[in-house]
Amino acid sequence: MKNSLGIDFLCFCTSAFGEKYNLMAKLLAQDLQQFAPGCNFIIYTDRPHIFNDNSNVRAVKHSCRGVMPYHERRFAIWDALSVSSSVMYLDADVRICAPVPQNLKFLPGLTARSCGSLQKHIQRRFNQKSQSNKSFKKRYIIEKMAHRISIDLDSPELKFINEFLFAINKDRGRELEFLKIWGDLAIYADTLGMHKHPTYAMTLAAAKSNFPIHHSRMTGLDFFDDRIEKTRISKNQSTSQAKSEYFNQQKNIEKKKKNIFQNYSDLIIRNSSCLYNRARVQLTSKTFPSTLVNYPELNQR
Template identity: 50%
Template sequence: MLPVNKHFCFCTFAASKVYRSLARELAKDLEKYSPGTTFIIFTDNPSEFSNYSNVLVFKHKRQGVLYYHERRFAIAKALSMFNSCIYLDADVRICAPVPEDMQWLPGITARSCTTMVKHLQGLIKKTDPPRPNVIKLFEFIKKMGRKLDLDAESDQVTFINEFLFVVTRDAGKEVEFLKQWEKLALYAEVNGYHKHPGYAMGLAAAKVGFPVRHNVMEGIDFFDDRIERVRIAKGLSDPKAKQVYFETQRRIENPQLSIPEKVMMKASKFIEYYYHLIRLIITTTLKTRGHGDTGIRG
């Protein structure tokens, strides 16, 4: 029986065997630590979540090349049903009870965010000279901004780290935000930028005036392997405290495969990538030509 209370839900996107397995671990966490809260999952194989009473699962057919921007569909569904949705990457874990009285202001509340220009300048300054791919990324983000008549280097544009954030309704601005995100997602993907949806999210939010704010979310005790490693390195966390989460994630992400299985997996990913890239370029080109715009790769 699905939970029916509360003004917020959790949601994620989980496709492929690895991420479905990780999402099932997250579903167990939420069932334990946030009982009565709906967990919306968009996935390529809903049957794997049929035994979780807190999960509302939807089958999703991939729209992009890789899966990173697909989370927008889960968020859209969640906001059609709840005032707020807490988006968690499928590989995040919840480690303690979640408060039931959390309230979120309209817009996006991110566990980690900064101005777009500060984030990009930080990437540039990591090496001397800057890596060519980082310079290329910076130029592409500025080009994405110009597509929306925005200055990506303005302090009004935010980069959002996408592993944990909350989206709350704002008198319809959330719908416009999702529409602009979709435009930028398609533009980025046909130009070879498939990952890091936080760039498109920040630009889309700025375009429609959808507020973005930072919140450390002290009430949500979570595990993210990248963040936990940083905390351990800085002496802010006991290396043993969340070792079980590291071990579970490592086991799921690194299954024991034979050499033929590894070869088949690599070949499958290669074929799958180019199939979806060509499909997206063709369908997007046809769509934009229908609207008198053929500059999807410009």
């Protein structure tokens, strides 16, 4: 069975929390409606009502299990794999700019648009001579994560994944083991104080579950990511005018004008929320860890 793109069971997914990312996910939904007709788009979100008028979206109400929402994407992927053998995850602020190629296919495992050696990444990012206390702590946590599942962090086989855009193809159940280990490492990292950077949990979980990681430029997939586009412009691979529409739309959402009181109030709310969630995860991980790690039962669709 193929969708209107001629691609077997391709399903897109993302996670979106907060007004800003939900509004950007809505723009992405419109892109996919236009450029990937017939493909489902699953969104795990705290505000599903925002997508009521997007016919290609199934928005699932989701409460953040971790301290911050960076690892919550795994639930959207888990759900998407229940209806599709081939899933593409996109960050909520990514845009699709042209028809998705009909010959876009992926090998079993995880295929990343951008990835490289984790060993080289760690050596470059956590250079002993220039390490701050913050980066020293981060490296310590990554080492603890690797030790937790008996993975050699110095192995040249480990991949660093730029997790803004990647695909997952089913691989004889290894994809489910990968997601389960990812969830365990996500919560473990939270308890140690690292609430971002899901790439490390993903890389280690893939190694432990023998879930292969592939690199692909995904030729023909025309997308917009503000960080990638700025890099392209700096290297004369693009121009500031080429995708100015997408920059402007994102800026209009991100730079919503607020007064000093509103900005201060938002800062207090963010800090209070982080402290509360950190305490919640610390306590729950010791008493009922399954409620943080386990994936929900899904109806067969």
